Amino acid sequence: DAGITQSPRHKVTETGTPVTLRCHQTENHRYMYWYRQDPGHGLRLIHYSYGVKDTDKGEVSDGYSVSRSKTEDFLLTLESATSSQTSVYFCAISESGYPYGYTFGSGTRLTVV
């Protein structure tokens, strides 16, 4: 998607290992988000950022941490991956103000075995 890229696109990891997903934007948007998408649950917010070093928890933040040291990069870390964290992870950015138009990345498919 234009202006926002996620890496890696696919990853398989073992239970108990740390994993970091990266989101990079070129739009200079202030707000960035991490969502996960699971069958039966839809998209749920994990963490979000409203500026460099400014982050907060979303609906399903347990087991996840985030960091944002630069405007363009938002990292999501699974401290010790579990099978319940197998999911598709989407990063999104939005305009920093009403009406908050969104742009999504292409997603990272993570499998924890």
Place this chain on the structure above:
Amino acid sequence: KQEVTQIPAALSVPEGENLVLNCSFTDSAIYNLQWFRQDPGKGLTSLLLIQSSQREQTSGRLNASLDKSSGRSTLYIAASQPGDSATYLCAVSLRGTSYGKLTFGQGTILTVHP
């Protein structure tokens, strides 16, 4: 807690038909409502954004309406085509919460067959 429901969960129609997708939300105090399209294995593409002060938005064959008082939105697709086959998601941003966080419905899977 805001809850968003989409009906139907799946819809199959012949090409050329006009169709309506429904979205309802429990808390009417919203900033905006957005409709997204998701193709299999892909990310979400923004289709339409309706601000809380607006009643509808149009883009090509798509028209979205918003009735805040009843907590409903509809996405109307005119003259459907096989290329419209995808999952359609609605999401709301709740007034009083910060930073544009969205609450999503679970989507309607649309199949348009030739």
